[in-house]
Amino acid sequence: MLYYLFDYLQRCCDFPGAGVFQYISFRAAAAVITSLIISLIFGKKWIRFLNRKQVGETIRDLGLEGQKEKQGTPTMGGLIILAAILIPSLLFARLDNIYILLMLFTTIWLGVIGFMDDYIKVFRKNKSGLMGKYKIAGQIILGLVVGLTMYFSESVVIRENITAQKATDNEQAYQARFSKTDIKSTKTTIPFFKNNELDYAILIRWMGKGFEKYAYLVFIPVIILIITAVSNGANLTDGMDGLATGTSAIIGATLGILAWVSGNIIFADYLNIMYIPNTGELTIYVSAFVGACIGFLWYNSYPAQVFMGDTGSLSIGGIIAVFAIVIRKELLIPVLCGIFLVESLSVIMQVSYFKYTKRKLGYGKRIFKMAPLHHHYQILGYPEPKIVQRFLIVGIMLAVFTIITLKLR
Numbered sequence: 001m002l003y004y005l006f007d008y009l010q011r012c013c014d015f016p017g018a019g020v021f022q023y024i025s026f027r028a029a030a031a032v033i034t035s036l037i038i039s040l041i042f043g044k045k046w047i048r049f050l051n052r053k054q055v056g057e058t059i060r061d062l063g064l065e066g067q068k069e070k071q072g073t074p075t076m077g078g079l080i081i082l083a084a085i086l087i088p089s090l091l092f093a094r095l096d097n098i099y100i101l102l103m104l105f106t107t108i109w110l111g112v113i114g115f116m117d118d119y120i121k122v123f124r125k126n127k128s129g130l131m132g133k134y135k136i137a138g139q140i141i142l143g144l145v146v147g148l149t150m151y152f153s154e155s156v157v158i159r160e161n162i163t164a165q166k167a168t169d170n171e172q173a174y175q176a177r178f179s180k181t182d183i184k185s186t187k188t189t190i191p192f193f194k195n196n197e198l199d200y201a202i203l204i205r206w207m208g209k210g211f212e213k214y215a216y217l218v219f220i221p222v223i224i225l226i227i228t229a230v231s232n233g234a235n236l237t238d239g240m241d242g243l244a245t246g247t248s249a250i251i252g253a254t255l256g257i258l259a260w261v262s263g264n265i266i267f268a269d270y271l272n273i274m275y276i277p278n279t280g281e282l283t284i285y286v287s288a289f290v291g292a293c294i295g296f297l298w299y300n301s302y303p304a305q306v307f308m309g310d311t312g313s314l315s316i317g318g319i320i321a322v323f324a325i326v327i328r329k330e331l332l333i334p335v336l337c338g339i340f341l342v343e344s345l346s347v348i349m350q351v352s353y354f355k356y357t358k359r360k361l362g363y364g365k366r367i368f369k370m371a372p373l374h375h376h377y378q379i380l381g382y383p384e385p386k387i388v389q390r391f392l393i394v395g396i397m398l399a400v401f402t403i404i405t406l407k408l409r
Contacts, residue, residue, distance in 0.1 A: 001090055001091055001095070002021065002091050002092060003021050003027065003092060003093070003094055004095075006018040006019075006020075006021040007021065007022070010022075021092075024260075024280050024281065024283050024284065025283075027092040027093070027284045028092075028256075028283045028284050028287040029287070030088070030091075030092050031088040031089065031091075031092045031093075031284050031285075031287040031288040031291065032088075032287045032288070032290065032291040033291070034087065034088040034091065034092070034288070034291070035084040035085065035087075035088045035287070035288040035289075035290075035291025035292045035295060036084075036291045036294065036295045037295075038080075038083055038084040038087055038088070038292075038295070039080055039081075039084040039291065039292055039294075039295020039296055039298065040295055040298060042080055042083055042084070043077070043080045043295065043296065043298065043299050043306070044299075046077070046079065046080055046306075047074055047077070047299060047305055047306050050074035050075075050076065050077075050306065051074055054072075055074055055075060055076060055122050055123075070304070073304055073305070073306065073307055074305070074306045074307070075118060075121075075122060075306070075307040075308075075309040076115070076118045076119075076122065076309045076311055077296065077299070077300065077306035077307055077308045077309065077311075077312060078111070078114055078115075078118070078308040078309050078310070078311030078312025078313065078315060079111075079115070079311055079312075080292075080295070080296050080299075080306070080308075080312075081292045081293065081296050081308060081311075081312045081315065081316065082107060082108075082111045082292075082311070082312075082315060084288065084291060084292035084295055084296070085107055085285075085288045085289050085292045085319075086104065086107060086108070086288075087288075088284075088287075088288035088291070089103070089104060089284065089285050089288050090104075092284050092288075093281060093284040093285055094281055097278055097281045098149070098153055098155040098156060098278070099156075099278060099279055099281065099282050099326050100281055100282065100284075100285055102145075102146060102149060102150075102322060102326060103282065103285050103319065103322065103323065103326075104285075105142075105145065106142060106146070106315075106318055106319055106322045107315060107319060109138070109141075109142050109145075109318075110138070110139075110142065110231065110314050110315040110317075110318040110319070111311060111314075111315045113130070113134075113135060113138040113139075113310075113314060114309065114310035114311035114312065114313065114314040114315055115310075115311045116130050117129040117130035117135065117309075117310040117311075117314070118309040118310050118311050121309075129310065130310075135314070136228065139224070139227055139228040139231055139232075139318070140224050140228070142227055142318060142322075143220065143223045143224030143225075143226075143227045143228070144220065144224065146223055146227070146322055146325060146326075147216070147219060147220030147223040147224065148216075148220065150219075150223075150325070150326065151186065151215075151216045151219055151220065154184070155278070156184070156326075157182035157183060157184060157185070157276075157277060158182070158183060158185050158187060158274055158275065158276050158277075158328070159178035159179050159181075159182060159183070159265075159274075159275040159276075159277065160178065160179040160183055160185075161177065161178060161197065161272075161274060161275070162177065162178065162179055177269045177272075178265065178268070178269070178275050182277060185199065186199055186200040186201055186215045186216075186218075186219045187199045187200075187274065187328065188200065188328045188329075188330060188331060189273065189274055189328050189329050189331060189332070190331055191331060191332050191335065191405040191408075192405060192408065192409055193409055194409045196273070196409060197274060198331075199215070200215050200218045200219045200222065201214075201215035201218070201219075203218045204217060204218055222330075223325055223330075226321050226324075226325060226330050226333065227318055227321045227322060227325075229321075229344065230317045230318070230320055230321035230324075230333060230337060230340060231314050231317035231318040231321060232314075232317065232344065233317060233337065233340030233341060233343060233344040234248065234313050234314070234316050234317025234320070234340055235310060235313040235314055235317060236340075236343045236344055236347055236372045237313075237339060237340055237343045237372065237374075238307075238308060238312070238313040239372055239374055239375065240302075240374050240378075240384050240387060240388050241300060241301060241302040241303060241304040241384065241385075241388065242297055242300050242301040242302060242304070242388050243374060243387075243388045243391060243392075244308065244312075244313055244316065245293050245296050245297045245300050245308065245312075245316075246293070246297060246388065246391075246392045246395070247339045247340070247391065247392065247395045248289075248293050248316045248320065249290050249293035249294050249297070250392065250395045250396055250399050251320055251336055251337060251395070251399065252286050252289045252290040252293060252320070252323075253286075253290050253399070254336055254399040254402055254403060255286055255320065255323050255324060255327070255329070255336075256282075256283050256286035256287060256290065257403060258327055258329050258332075258402075258403075258406075259279050259280065259282040259283055259286060259323070259327045260280055260283045261273065261406070262274060262275065262276045262279050262280075262327050262328070262329075263275075263276055263277065263278060263279035263280030263281070263282070263283075263327075264280055271406050271407065273406060274328055276327060276328060279326065279327050282323065282326070282327065285323075286323060289316075289319060293316070296308065296312070302384055302385045302388065317340070320333075320337065321333070324336070332402050332405065335398055335401060335402050335405070336398060336399060336402040338394070338395075338398045339391055339394065339395050339398070342373055343372040343373055343374070344372075346367075346368055346371045346372050346373040346376070347371045347372055349367050349368075349371075350366055350367055350368055350371035351371075353365065353366065353367050354366055374387055374388075374391065
């Protein structure tokens with residue numbers, strides 16, 4: 001909103017300093033600062049409100065160290081994160097940008113689903129919360145909206161990467177590297193390959209002539225799968241103070257770098273990566289996202305004064321997934337979101353092996369002491385803060401590795 005206000009002031013009145021709002025870097029910095037301020041001020045007030053209303057977390061006794069101390073800690077703190085993302089995005093981002101609109105829809109949609117789950121748990125005293133099938137249905141609907149929008153919207157385009165030609169003028173060189181016209185495409189980026197673009201349509205090449213028209217049959221299901229997997233992975237990771245929040249901030253910062261270089265023709269040319277017009281605007285949104293996570297960490301770090309609940313964990317997972325999809329970097333998710341992946345795999349392996357051994361032996365055996373994985377280390381005797389810090393260190397290593405894949409081929 002402020003973008004349009006200052007754009008108008010510059011055009012009609014030549015208002016001093018109004019032109020600075022044209023720069024993505026300035027608006028991204030403003031979004032971070034605003035997000036942090038909202039998190040810190042609104043967070044404090046919201047925690048006080050939750051304490052007065054006695055909206056506390058009900059903790060199952062799993063025999064973990066420090067678990068009883070968490071009983072009664074306010075939950076539904078995810079609303080702090082949502083407010084700190086939405087308000088700066090609405091203030092500083094261009095609201096005519098299709099990618100910004102998709103991210104705002106994702107934030108609100110999954111925030112509502114997560115809030116319903118927390119509301120049922122806290123106010124209706126139903127520990128099961130929202131039924132799993134309704135959560136999955138909500139994630140599938142989001143995947144359909146994102147997939148259909150990206151496939152059919154004329155605003156979602158890329159520039160074809162063509163063979164570079166020699167030119168004396170730099171701008172001509174960039175135009176030689178990328179086609180001059182925007183095209184619709186279901187291409188994405190493959191890490192570790194020199195010609196690192198994959199068109200999902202190629203997976204249905206067996207259908208014969210005209211198979212490109214049916215690329216959505218692969219494209220949309222893949223998007224649904226990614227959104228569901230990452231959203232639930234973030235939800236499973238949210239089991240220790242500051243773990244999901246810190247991990248998400250690292251992932252968000254990395255995605256911001258990828259969005260910025262993908263939306264900038266000069267850096268896209270230098271890195272020889274896919275150029276996606278208008279994705280640079282996403283830098284403002286992801287800056288607000290990172291600011292919201294760091295601001296929330298102020299209250300969520302050990303010992304936590306508030307938990308994000310499903311309002312936050314489902315949302316941040318879905319946001320990360322959709323963001324990676326719209327900048328065509330979703331195949332980097334297993335690397336960048338390695339913490340989420342390992343946490344999810346630990347649960348899948350634990351449950352599957354337990355059921356298998358129970359069927360074969362008559363009693364269930366476990367691979368880990370407890371799943372998700374962070375609880376396994378907790379039972380082994382590692383203090384919670386140490387586990388979280390080491391997971392975050394691994395997250396930083398994965399983030400750096402993700403960035404260097406742009407040139408590591």
